[in-house]
Amino acid sequence: DAGITQSPRYKITETGRQVTLMCHQTWSHSYMFWYRQDLGHGLRLIYYSAAADITDKGEVPDGYVVSRSKTENFPLTLESATRSQTSVYFCASTQAAFQETQYFGPGTRLLVL
Amino acid sequence: RKEVEQDPGPFNVPEGATVAFNCTYSNSASQSFFWYRQDCRKEPKLLMSVYSSGNEDGRFTAQLNRASQYISLLIRDSKLSDSATYLCVVTGYNQGGKLIFGQGTELSVKP
Numbered sequence: 606d607a608g609i610t611q612s613p614r615y616k617i618t619e620t621g622r623q624v625t626l627m628c629h630q631t632w633s634h635s636y637m638f639w640y641r642q643d644l645g646h647g648l649r650l651i652y653y654s655a656a657a658d659i660t661d662k663g664e665v666p667d668g669y670v671v672s673r674s675k676t677e678n679f680p681l682t683l684e685s686a687t688r689s690q691t692s693v694y695f696c697a698s699t700q701a702a703f704q705e706t707q708y709f710g711p712g713t714r715l716l717v718l
Numbered sequence: 719r720k721e722v723e724q725d726p727g728p729f730n731v732p733e734g735a736t737v738a739f740n741c742t743y744s745n746s747a748s749q750s751f752f753w754y755r756q757d758c759r760k761e762p763k764l765l766m767s768v769y770s771s772g773n774e775d776g777r778f779t780a781q782l783n784r785a786s787q788y789i790s791l792l793i794r795d796s797k798l799s800d801s802a803t804y805l806c807v808v809t810g811y812n813q814g815g816k817l818i819f820g821q822g823t824e825l826s827v828k829p
Contacts, residue, residue, distance in 0.1 A: 638816070638817075642759070645821075646821070647805070647819050647820065647821040647822055648762070648805070648817075648819040649819075650816055650817075653816060663816065693759060695761055695762070697817075706752065706764040706767070707764075707817055709761035709762050709763070710761060711760065711761050712759075712760070712761055
């Protein structure tokens with residue numbers, strides 16, 4: 606039972622590079638989410654998706670792009686990485702948006718030099 | 719004002735102590751309420767949902783007061799393994815299903 610996985614788990618990149626973080630879930634959950642977690646800010650929503658080909662902005666979407674061509678995958682791309690995007694990124698999924706818990710992946714720790 | 723606010727912590731308590739965490743939320747239309755637990759910057763995991771009538775799961779009791787827009791979590795007989803950060807979370811129909819997280823309260827249980 607793989608659940609929800611993220612790759613890579615750790616990534617070091619340089620300013621200006623494009624980086625893609627992968628998220629894959631095996632439950633066929635409709636909803637998927639990307640969060641970033643920084644000291645002093647807690648978890649903040651970047652983007653979310655209610656179904657394949659449906660995505661919407663969260664609280665902090667600038668500098669990020671998402672796509673959802675398949676229900677099980679929800680990649681997050683940093684088009685031109687900046688130091689301020691150094692963070693821990695969590696992907697999450699849930700079947701029903703309002704009543705059910707969200708299940709989180711193990712996170713990707715990204716360092717932008 | 720943040721949508722979800724929690725006690726800043728950290729809470730340092732001895733084993734066996736009872737500790738209570740408080741949380742307030744600003745959106746009166748919020749529908750669902752949760753406590754999540756997060757260990758050492760690992761992924762958050764659901765601890766328990768919070769129902770209007772209050773609910774208990776072993777040593778953990780959650781309460782919701784909609785009129786005051788207040789949520790609480792009580793941990794009795796604290797264990798070393800309870801050391802973690804506790805996140806108060808709300809969501810609702812007018813929030814698009816998005817979880818709104820509090821900043822978390824850190825708990826450290828000492829021997």
